[in-house]
Structure formats: C-alpha cells, structure tokens
Ligand SMILES: Cc1cc2nc3c(=O)[nH]c(=O)nc-3n(C[C@H](O)[C@H](O)[C@H](O)COP(=O)(O)OP(=O)(O)OC[C@H]3O[C@@H](n4cnc5c(N)ncnc54)[C@H](O)[C@@H]3O)c2cc1C
Ligand SMILES: *[C@@H]1O[C@H](CO)[C@@H](O)[C@H](O)[C@H]1NC(C)=O
Ligand SMILES: *[C@@H]1O[C@H](CO)[C@@H](O)[C@H](O)[C@H]1NC(C)=O
Ligand SMILES: *[C@@H]1O[C@H](CO)[C@@H](O)[C@H](O)[C@H]1NC(C)=O
C-alpha cells in the first residue's frame with residue numbers, strides 16, 4: 001500500500017509529462033490574422049530588405065520558429081514577422097526601423113515569460129535573440145561574458161571545467177535575458193544576491209539604436225534601472241556576470257508528506273463547484289482511504305505542524321548563508337489528496353546543513369517521497385528541469401509577505417478553497433511555493449548602489465508566494481488564470497489585515513494583470529521614470545511593447 005502511495009505521488013510529480021504530449025497537436029502553423037495594420041507590413045518589409053534572411057516574414061511561419069517558447073499560449077501567438085539578429089549591430093538596425101513605424105514588438109531571449117504577449121506579439125514583430133549566445137570567460141576568470149540568448153543550462157555547462165558558476169536560474173531551460181532583467185533567484189542567492197545583483201556590465205541597445213556598455217561606474221542610474229526594470233530601458237545583448245566558485249557537491253532535494261487535515265479543511269468550506277467539475281466518486285473515496293492508511297503508517301502531517309516548521313525555517317537558518325529552502329503545497333491531480341513538502345538545497349559544506357536537520361525534526365513525520373541526497377550542483381538543476389516540462393498551459397501569480405505562521409495557515413486554506421473549484425478540469429495541476437527572501441539575501445541586493453526593488457534589509461525575512469497552475473484545455477484558460485489571481489488577491493487582503501503584507505511583486509513570477517512597478521518603492525518608481533525619460537524619451541519600449549510590464 002505504501003509503495004502504491006509513493007507511486008501516486010510520483011504520478012503527481014510526473015503527470016506534467018502527460019500535458020507535454022499535447023505539444024505535437026497544438027503547434028500553430030499560423031495563418032496570420034488580426035493586427036495586420038499596414039504599418040506592421042511596412043516595418044517587416046523594411047526589416048527584410050535590410051536584414052535579409054534573418055527576417056521571417058510570411059503569412060505561413062513554420063512551427064519550428066515557435067518551439068523555443070515555454071508555454072503553449074506563447075507558441076500559438078503568431079507575429080507578422082520574426083527577426084533573428086546575429087549581432088548587437090543587427091539589433092540596433094532593427095530597433096531603428098521599428099522606431100520609424102508604429103507596430104507592436106516583443107523581445108525574446110529564452111521565451112519563458114508566463115503569459116501570451118510576454119515575449120511574442122500577435123500580428124507584430126518579434127526580435128528573437130537566441131543567436132546572441134556567445135559565452136566567454138575573462139582572462140582573470142572573474143567575469144563570464146554571457147549572450148542574452150543563452151539558457152542557464154548551457155552557461156553552467158560552459159563554466160563547469162573551471163569549477164566556476166554564476167548566479168543564474170535553478171531550471172536549466174530558463175533564458176538568461178528575462179531572468180536577469182526581472183531579478184533572478186538562484187540556489188546561491190543568499191551568499192551573492194539575485195542574478196541582477198551580480199551583473200558587472202550590461203551591453204544594451206538603446207531606443208535610438210546606440211549600443212552602450214552600462215556598469216555601476218560608467219552609468220550608475222541606468223545600471224540601477226536595469227537591475228529589475230525589465231524591458232523598459234533597452235535591449236540587453238550581453239551580460240558580464242561575476243563568477244563564483246562551484247563546490248563539487250551540494251546536499252538537498254524534495255520531501256513530500258500527505259496533508260492529514262484535508263478532510264477537515266474541505267468540510268469547513270461551503271463549495272459551489274462549477275458544473276464542469278466532474279469527479280469520480282469511487283476515486284474520491286479511494287483517495288480518502290489511501291490518506292487514512294498513509295497516516296496510520298506515519299506519512300501524514302497536520303497543517304499546524306507543517307506551517308510551524310516552514311515558518312521557523314527562516315529563523316533557524318538565519319545564520320547559514322548556504323541554506324536555500326522553501327515549502328510546497330500541491331494537489332495530486334484528480335484525487336482528493338493534498339501533499340505538502342519542502343525543497344531544500346544546501347550549497348556549502350555538507351556537514352554544516354544544521355538548519356535542514358532541524359527542519360526535518362520540526363516536521364516530525366516520515367517523508368512519503370524524498371529525493372534528498374548529495375550531488376553535483378547541476379543534478380539539482382536537472383531535477384527541477386524534469387518537473388518543468390516545456391510546452392504547457394501555465395500561469396504564475398505572486399505576492400510577498402513577512403514570514404508568519406498564522407498567515408501561512410490561512411493561505412493553505414485559501415489555496416484549497418480555490419483549487420477545489422477547478423481541480424476536476426482536464427489536466428489540472430496546482431501548487432504553490434513559499435520562497436524565503438532572507439535578510440542576508442536582501443543585504444546582497446544593496447551592493448553597487450542597490451537594485452530597483454526597494455526592499456530593505458529590515459523588511460526581512462520575507463516569503464515570496466508563487467501560485468503555479470498548469471492545465472490541458474484552452475477553454476479553461478480564463479477560469480484557471482482567474483482562480484490563481486483569486487488566491488493571491490485573497491492572500492493579500494488577509495495579509496494586510498494581519499499586518500504581514502509587503503508591496504513587492506516579483507516580476508518574473510507575476511501575472512500580466514499584476515502591477516509590478518507599483519510594488520517597488522515610490523522613490524524608486526520616480527527614479528526609474530526619470531531615467532526612462534532620459535534614455536527613451538519617446539517611450540518606445542513601453543508604448544510599442546504592450547505585452548510585458550511597462551513602467
Ligand atoms: C520552469 C521555470 C523555472 C523558473 N525558475 C526560476 C528561478 O529559479 N528563479 C527565478 O528567479 N525565476 C525563475 N523563473 C522565472 C523566469 O525568471 C522568467 O520566466 C524569465 O522571464 C525568463 O526569462 P526568459 O529569457 O526565458 O524569458 P523571455 O520570455 O524571453 O523574456 C521575458 C521578458 O523579458 C524581456 N526580455 C527578455 N530578454 C530581454 C533582453 N535581452 N532585453 C530586453 N528585454 C528582454 C522581454 O520583454 C520578455 O517579455 C522560472 C520560470 C519557469 C518557466
Ligand atoms: C495592433 O495592436 C496594437 C496594440 O495592441 C493596437 O494599438 C492596434 O490598434 C492594432 N492594430 C490593428 C490593425 O488591429
Ligand atoms: C512563405 O512560405 C511558403 C510555405 O512555407 C513558401 O512556399 C514561400 O516561399 C514563402 N515565401 C517567402 C517570401 O518566403
Ligand atoms: C576542478 O576541481 C577538480 C576536482 O576538485 C580538480 O581536479 C580540477 O583541477 C579543478 N579544475 C580547475 C580548472 O581548477
């Protein structure tokens with residue numbers, strides 16, 4: 001029976017693979033309709049005449065041009081033309097032409113933006129920067145030159161022979177450009193800060209086509225703005241990243257447990273499910289039976305113990321700058337079973353991971369499914385890669401709070417309440433994580449004049465709530481996206497009531513409807529707008545790039 005339970009959780013973790021299979025049938029062979037204004041045609045024709053074969057301008061763009069996008073929604077958003085620059089000069093030429101027309105455009109690096117329009121433009125122009133994938137190490141090995149078109153997996157692979165690493169993504173398939181311009185949470189962020197805090201120099205193309213190197217010493221204002229300002233200031237072509245030593249081994253992995261209080265939680269809710277949710281009575285009964293058996297064998301945890309352990313982790317690990325850990329609450333699809341878990345990675349000397357041994361004893365339960373082990377750092381990236389298959393329908397939504405036990409408990413209830421309304425939808429998977437933003441991590445954000453977020457060290461420790469849903473059918477897009485938003489909206493309301501809400505909204509986890517820059521401090525918003533007026537007086541990057549977060 002326990003083996004069967006483990007199988008069920010594995011199934012839960014791997015079920016995303018089933019969603020992946022839709023890919024082949026849903027790739028657009030786009031007959032373009034829609035934003036077919038003459039000005040877009042003129043812009044694409046002008047781009048073609050100067051950049052030649054680097055421009056794909058056709059009513060029938062082959063699906064291979066869209067396979068670099070993470071979500072199915074982005075893959076089925078069809079632009080009028082796609083430009084594949086191979087140098088910063090190409091990008092400069094393209095932006096000069098674009099600025100002479102009024103056609104919408106979007107920039108793509110790794111294509112992991114979570115909503116349609118993030119790095120693609122229906123009926124407009126896409127600058128797909130994947131050819132800008134240069135990788136070099138400086139002679140003193142202190143800086144890696146990384147083209148924006150790289151994926152993090154390739155960057156780590158390149159640095160491996162030198163035993164070096166950079167502050168990059170935790171999933172290898174994620175792109176360099178969007179990650180670094182929005183922030184960038186890494187396994188080693190407690191020691192060095194976020195990705196954007198470890199860029200020594202940005203090479204960017206400004207709205208007038210000028211190519212410039214931007215560092216703290218050369219342009220302190222624009223450098224500040226690029227550390228979290230997203231797509232609003234220029235097109236980054238290359239990042240010079242500080243390198244850091246890479247250890248041969250880290251200790252970490254997942255731990256999952258059954259949430260024993262699910263039935264109590266559910267009975268306290270008065271649910272009105274939409275008619276679409278059709279659940280098999282037999283399946284529900286079976287899963288409740290499995291939970292009760294699992295609990296008898298000690299694989300269950302009650303909500304109080306879980307939220308207590310998770311809220312103590314930031315305190316217990318406060319002085320350990322190598323301890324990255326977060327809590328997970330997830331639904332096993334189609335079944336009435338909620339699992340909770342932790343993901344911990346200790347990036348320092350292995351026998352020093354005391355905060356995590358404390359966590360295990362706080363959890364006071366057997367793990368139903370554990371992957372905790374010592375392994376080479378890339379193994380942890382690969383593990384997350386397998387849980388994040390590409391080509392899915394997905395939505396992210398986020399908000400930030402102070403770490404508080406009572407509040408965390410309320411969020412679990414809100415999550416269950418909302419997920420219960422949609423969990424029967426085809427291919428639905430729902431989870432949320434609480435990622436600690438520790439004080440040492442915030443402290444690192446202050447180096448070189450600080451980043452644009454406006455988070456103060458004394459605000460910490462904070463927790464970044466990330467709600468992520470995947471599902472199968474385009475018919476359910478609106479309902480699922482709205483439900484994820486509901487969870488975060490309700491958490492924010494309760495967080496404000498309890499005095500634990502923090503205004504920061506992490507751009508790389510935000511939904512399109514969220515007002516990211518309103519969450520930066522008022523002072524920083526003003527400064528960003530002033531810098532924007534200096535470097536992009538016409539507002540090219542906000543006006544003609546409506547798909548992502550505009551200042
Ligand atoms: C599976 C998965 C795992 C993730 N893991 C992490 C994680 O561990 N830590 C974390 O912090 N985030 C993580 N994220 C979020 C990730 O950082 C964002 O999705 C990020 O935007 C991805 O960058 P990209 O280049 O792939 O995306 P893109 O879609 O190419 O770009 C995102 C946006 O950034 C802008 N942009 C991109 N490149 C440039 C450029 N060169 N110049 C100007 N603007 C540009 C574009 O406007 C675009 O809309 C993850 C996302 C996914 C899907
Ligand atoms: C194209 O899209 C832009 C931005 O959404 C919009 O302003 C414009 O009106 C659209 N043009 C046409 C012809 O639909
Ligand atoms: C447009 O695509 C079609 C079909 O893929 C191809 O036959 C045609 O040559 C293309 N036209 C141009 C101008 O590239
Ligand atoms: C990297 O580390 C390995 C094992 O510790 C060592 O053998 C190798 O010489 C190191 N490489 C460099 C370039 O320092």
Ligand SMILES: *[C@@H]1O[C@H](CO)[C@@H](O)[C@H](O)[C@H]1NC(C)=O
Nearest residue numbers: 201202203210211212213214
């Ligand atoms: C930016 O700096 C790099 C490295 O020094 C250099 O190769 C490149 O030409 C510079 N770009 C500009 C526009 O000055």
Ligand SMILES: *[C@@H]1O[C@H](CO)[C@@H](O)[C@H](O)[C@H]1NC(C)=O
Nearest residue numbers: 319320348349350351352353
């Ligand atoms: C382990 O932690 C102790 C106490 O925090 C510290 O003194 C020691 O240097 C650490 N060891 C390593 C190898 O990092």
Ligand SMILES: *[C@@H]1O[C@H](CO)[C@@H](O)[C@H](O)[C@H]1NC(C)=O
Nearest residue numbers: 206207208209210534535536
């Ligand atoms: C382009 O804009 C930048 C920043 O405002 C400015 O420094 C530069 O002189 C401009 N270049 C041209 C050719 O106008």
